[in-house]
Amino acid sequence: MWDAIWVDLSAATLAEPGGVGFVDEAAIAVEGEKIAWVGPASALPAAPHQLARTVHRCGGRLATPAFVDCHTHLIFGGDRALDFALRAEGASYAEIAAAGGGIRSTVAQTRGLSEEELVRAALPRARALLADGIATIEVKSGYGLDVGTELKMLRAAHRLGRELDVEVVPTLLALHALPPEFARDRAGWISTVIHELLPEVARKRLATAVDVFCENIAFTVAECGKVLQAARDHGLAVKVHADQLSAFGAAELAAEYGALSADHLEYTGDRGIAALAKSGSVAVLLPVAFVVIGETRKPPVEGLRAAGVPLAIATDCNPGTSPCTSLTLSMALARAEFGLTATEALRGATIEAARALGLEDSRGTLEVGRRADFCLWNLRHPREFGYWLGYSGLEATVRGGRVRSAEAR
Amino acid sequence: MWDAIWVDLSAATLAEPGGVGFVDEAAIAVEGEKIAWVGPASALPAAPHQLARTVHRCGGRLATPAFVDCHTHLIFGGDRALDFALRAEGASYAEIAAAGGGIRSTVAQTRGLSEEELVRAALPRARALLADGIATIEVKSGYGLDVGTELKMLRAAHRLGRELDVEVVPTLLALHALPPEFARDRAGWISTVIHELLPEVARKRLATAVDVFCENIAFTVAECGKVLQAARDHGLAVKVHADQLSAFGAAELAAEYGALSADHLEYTGDRGIAALAKSGSVAVLLPVAFVVIGETRKPPVEGLRAAGVPLAIATDCNPGTSPCTSLTLSMALARAEFGLTATEALRGATIEAARALGLEDSRGTLEVGRRADFCLWNLRHPREFGYWLGYSGLEATVRGGRVRSAEAR
Numbered sequence: 001m002w003d004a005i006w007v008d009l010s011a012a013t014l015a016e017p018g019g020v021g022f023v024d025e026a027a028i029a030v031e032g033e034k035i036a037w038v039g040p041a042s043a044l045p046a047a048p049h050q051l052a053r054t055v056h057r058c059g060g061r062l063a064t065p066a067f068v069d070c071h072t073h074l075i076f077g078g079d080r081a082l083d084f085a086l087r088a089e090g091a092s093y094a095e096i097a098a099a100g101g102g103i104r105s106t107v108a109q110t111r112g113l114s115e116e117e118l119v120r121a122a123l124p125r126a127r128a129l130l131a132d133g134i135a136t137i138e139v140k141s142g143y144g145l146d147v148g149t150e151l152k153m154l155r156a157a158h159r160l161g162r163e164l165d166v167e168v169v170p171t172l173l174a175l176h177a178l179p180p181e182f183a184r185d186r187a188g189w190i191s192t193v194i195h196e197l198l199p200e201v202a203r204k205r206l207a208t209a210v211d212v213f214c215e216n217i218a219f220t221v222a223e224c225g226k227v228l229q230a231a232r233d234h235g236l237a238v239k240v241h242a243d244q245l246s247a248f249g250a251a252e253l254a255a256e257y258g259a260l261s262a263d264h265l266e267y268t269g270d271r272g273i274a275a276l277a278k279s280g281s282v283a284v285l286l287p288v289a290f291v292v293i294g295e296t297r298k299p300p301v302e303g304l305r306a307a308g309v310p311l312a313i314a315t316d317c318n319p320g321t322s323p324c325t326s327l328t329l330s331m332a333l334a335r336a337e338f339g340l341t342a343t344e345a346l347r348g349a350t351i352e353a354a355r356a357l358g359l360e361d362s363r364g365t366l367e368v369g370r371r372a373d374f375c376l377w378n379l380r381h382p383r384e385f386g387y388w389l390g391y392s393g394l395e396a397t398v399r400g401g402r403v404r405s406a407e408a409r
Numbered sequence: 410m411w412d413a414i415w416v417d418l419s420a421a422t423l424a425e426p427g428g429v430g431f432v433d434e435a436a437i438a439v440e441g442e443k444i445a446w447v448g449p450a451s452a453l454p455a456a457p458h459q460l461a462r463t464v465h466r467c468g469g470r471l472a473t474p475a476f477v478d479c480h481t482h483l484i485f486g487g488d489r490a491l492d493f494a495l496r497a498e499g500a501s502y503a504e505i506a507a508a509g510g511g512i513r514s515t516v517a518q519t520r521g522l523s524e525e526e527l528v529r530a531a532l533p534r535a536r537a538l539l540a541d542g543i544a545t546i547e548v549k550s551g552y553g554l555d556v557g558t559e560l561k562m563l564r565a566a567h568r569l570g571r572e573l574d575v576e577v578v579p580t581l582l583a584l585h586a587l588p589p590e591f592a593r594d595r596a597g598w599i600s601t602v603i604h605e606l607l608p609e610v611a612r613k614r615l616a617t618a619v620d621v622f623c624e625n626i627a628f629t630v631a632e633c634g635k636v637l638q639a640a641r642d643h644g645l646a647v648k649v650h651a652d653q654l655s656a657f658g659a660a661e662l663a664a665e666y667g668a669l670s671a672d673h674l675e676y677t678g679d680r681g682i683a684a685l686a687k688s689g690s691v692a693v694l695l696p697v698a699f700v701v702i703g704e705t706r707k708p709p710v711e712g713l714r715a716a717g718v719p720l721a722i723a724t725d726c727n728p729g730t731s732p733c734t735s736l737t738l739s740m741a742l743a744r745a746e747f748g749l750t751a752t753e754a755l756r757g758a759t760i761e762a763a764r765a766l767g768l769e770d771s772r773g774t775l776e777v778g779r780r781a782d783f784c785l786w787n788l789r790h791p792r793e794f795g796y797w798l799g800y801s802g803l804e805a806t807v808r809g810g811r812v813r814s815a816e817a818r
Binding site: 079080081082084085088124125128132288291292294315322323324325326328329333335336337339340341342378380381383384387388389390391393 | 488489490491493494497533534537541697700701703724731732733734735737738742744745746748749750751787789790792793796797798799800802
């Protein structure tokens, strides 16, 4: 007998290549933390109450896999509302960064908070994320820019997951900005990352992947390549912030190192697309950052689509370019700004986002054996995802087989 | 002795021309449904517990007037997610409308629902709005396009307000689209509006204002002028959907009839700006619709600002061009897309939005004698409004002197 069964619902299982796998009259059964049965209710071998100890009747709600936010910088001190005021007066993102404002102010505030304080600061943001039906959140470090603070951020990310009883996937953002202490010694910081930070993160299993910001205002392809190689030598997966502000060859770099994902991609060209297609990396689109920084160049969605590169969508929650805690909003902007279809938006927040974290075998679809992470929505049809803005329709999230009512934003 | 006092908070009172009226250590006292005292806590005549029966200590939260959403089409049947899928394939808003899709499908579904069903359909959207700290919601009719359904929509709007115990301000959107029944008799519909619909709405006090959609795909300046004149003859205020898709002279029309507001304004030129400045009408900016329809022409914010036209921001919640239930998101997009300052964004959701409804003497500021509608936010500074996307920081709303905890989205 199963632990529980959910009936009287429709489902988008996502268990269909390129589609949403819609089942009109569906049932989902759970045993422990995993899905034990899913399919058309008419195919159930007996009446629901004969099959499971608990029967949840869902009043025609729509079920989907719980969402995965595969790119966030959720842990940070302070905010950058003042930068935004400056930008409204005409300063560019690059100018604010070059002037020593921007990320450096976040670094100073992040260094100044304890692990406990970092978790407290992130909790309201994380709760807001959960209110959109998220069960898995990637959280990057990268505002420490010294070994101790980077480790502190990763520990805070783990702790955030425990406090909320949600899956947090921590990523070491090893190269984000040059630490002020290394302003005249770029090679020194690269060496510190490779010889001190990375080994410690790997040894303590504080992260499963390593990310780098490969961009003209950040780190070169050569610098990033060294760190990605070191990450791979430690058995860690890799990701790349690629071609956000310029055509920098970063997508090609991501592909060369077999990255789980290349993220942003506004300036990626045909060679980058071809490389990503070959490497099987996921293209993670971050439309809120696109809107916030006033970018006009859009990522090459048609080219990526034609090449068969999987498309994921994430919030990029961060204080400088995407102070956003809503994945459904990101989905809506991916549709409105980048022309993604409703199907691509839903896949981009579920199975493709899971793939961007290397978790596509355990998350992102409703299939037997996958984690019982799913949502019930007050929506009529999957095409409503990315249609509403600011309205999620979330009724409840089931994480690891346990029902959570919709968490307040 | 006052009923209650809120202390240990900062406040943006908005009681300062052009500014936010920030008070660092503030107190707010309430008597009945109104504000009885507001100012620096140091100016209180005695200790809080000697002044009020209930003392609320707010842990340093930020208080603002509760928000006013001054332009919504919250009552409607169905959704238009299918239109959005069509638009993703290349159809324009005007093309969908010309093809008989678009608004006509919403009209058919709205006509098909009872008053009770319309309220049920709108409730989740309205609750989502409230989760952003809103205490006053304008709701337009306009999806009936026959006398009976227009009246039903207005009754549903009133009822929605009663069910949620929130102030709903109903507006008769008298000219929105030509009813299919009058496809070959434009003058017949104008006449029906003037001689049947408007008198009935005025007699039953179902709306306080009349709105018209003055646009090349909707109604001409001359047609709208006739209806606005009739509205004024009945003692009703007027509003205009103006220059959203083309330079149509609609802002000038709004000014000519002393409209409370002219809304959208993407294509308004210098003459329209000058006219609005002279008439004292509010410019209501609707950035979500701008983003959703992929508009590239931005409203003339600099010109409006220079001319001293008050700027308000609203969700424009509607199924066809702005399926949005978040005013804080609208504020963020007004900043990101239109270049509004943080101060303008906060004013645009409070005092200027109240002004767009003719309610600036009772709402939109924290001043003695105003309605005790205010919010407490987990934010450090007013400039965080329109900085976060998808995160409101709302802790509690006080409406009419009564505390409501943050309503779930």
